Amino acid sequence: MWSEERPLELIDEALGDSIIEEVIRCIQIGLLCVQERAKNRPDMSTVVLMLNGERLLPNPKQPGFYPHNEASSTGKSEPSSSNEISISLLQPR
Template identity: 65%
Template sequence: MSPEYVVFGKFSMKSDVFSFGIILLEIITGKKNNGFCQEDFYPSMIGKIWHLWREDRTWEIVDSSLKDSCSPEVLRCIQIGLLCVQEDAMERPTMSAVVLMLNSEICLPSPKQPAFTLRKSSIIRSSSLEPKERFCSVDEETITKVVCR
């Protein structure tokens, strides 16, 4: 969900752009955003991608099935995905602009801070937690069966 909807309950055309950006980044990483287990003090999939983008290490997050194919296009899609998930809705492109970005070789702007990323101070504070308490747990034993009444 877009940050403006989560925080203020406001839905706009830019909320759809945010969702598209999440889907695009999920395809590139091969991981689901809501199933992302926080690693290395990253609060979310977006946080990890943003950190790697800023350090020019985005290839570390790309799914192995995409690493050998069309490398410039994959990097371009990561940049477009980051443009779509910027925290400020006014900074996000419209869907028509996203389609244009995907279908042409136009120069893309640099993305700004994405939504749902923690600042360094939050990361440092959380590093004092025990490894098992850091961010997530993986319960591989639970089986849930949905039964209608």
């Protein structure tokens, strides 16, 4: 929705009109924080300045988890992940 210039559709109507600009600013900052290349992501001190409105916000680039393999470009939706994680369940003694 952001790339299609429809960010208002991301916002819950229950929030009202008074904070729309703030919510859109937070969405844009969030997209900046998940860019694919780490060098394009802002550091936390820059994020704080952005949240306070003390910095101009650049346009976000490609997000880090955007599906960009051949299956997604052909229209086939096959789940894929290069992440290898394990989940540990903690058991009390």
